């Protein structure tokens with residue numbers, strides 16, 4: 001369903017790799033809501049992913065960039081303004097990667113050069129994006145910038161590793177830059193803290209299947225999927241949310257406010273009964 005919420009708006013969407021990516025769904029929904037935009041991802045992602053299919057579907061141009069490179073980001077913003085015919089109204093940062101997670105380095109045995117890459121790719125790139133846009137004056141008044149986050153920024157979730165630190169930094173950057181951008185240019189900066197979602201990045205999280213089942217049982221509304229996240233992003237890009245800024249917005253079916261739910265408790269009790277039965281068998 002579409003409501004023409006982004007009619008006449010221009011944007012830049014970073015991070016659509018394939019049709020599971022959250023950014024992919026955001027691009028499809030933004031297109032359906034009347035926006036025009038450019039797409040950006042790394043050279044490697046563009047070679048191995050499906051971004052060109054999305055570009056064709058949405059009539060968008062692709063601009064390659066490593067989001068840790070300030071020069072690349074200047075190129076993305078400058079070219080986007082050329083292609084779209086002026087400043088943009090929205091930007092999506094949907095980027096995350098941890099080499100420690102990929103190489104199975106646990107949190108108490110981190111490789112520090114990997115950690116620096118995690119922070120640069122998954123968080124500092126957001127500051128770089130905002131600073132480049134600010135210096136180029138590339139975003140219209142009342143524009144909206146969103147980055148995607150996860151609740152591991154506030155709570156410990158087993159296996160999320162150094163991405164938890166990256167997400168804390170990401171959310172802090174949204175607040176700090178949000179103040180300056182709001183004060184000087186009336187531009188909103190927020191993070192959306194999304195439920196676990198089965199994407200390429202999501203499937204790298206340790207125990208993702210069990211985690212998704214647990215959060216689904218814990219959340220009164222169930223997990224939010226990638227399409228629902230896209231709908232929320234579009235609402236945040238629209239003029240209906242003009243005074244929301246410097247927030248971390250939970251989009252998680254209520255998970256972040258829960259301690260224990262009936263559905264999670266009954267599952268836990270079942271496993272507990274099975275464990276007690278095993279104990280009673282007194283096996284070695």
Ligand SMILES: NC(=O)c1ccc[n+]([C@@H]2O[C@H](COP(=O)([O-])OP(=O)(O)OC[C@H]3O[C@@H](n4cnc5c(N)ncnc54)[C@H](O)[C@@H]3O)[C@@H](O)[C@H]2O)c1
Pocket residue numbers: 015016017018020021022023041042045065066067068093094095096097121148149150193194195196197198199200201202203
């Ligand atoms: N999937 C989940 O469970 C979940 C939950 C909460 C938040 N998020 C966040 O959502 C965002 C999007 O992830 P996704 O789940 O759609 O997975 P995804 O793998 O589809 O997207 C991650 C994107 O980051 C891009 N990327 C990696 N390194 C980059 C770099 N140096 N420069 C530019 N782009 C780079 C990848 O090419 C890819 O397109 C991430 O920030 C992720 O942490 C995901």
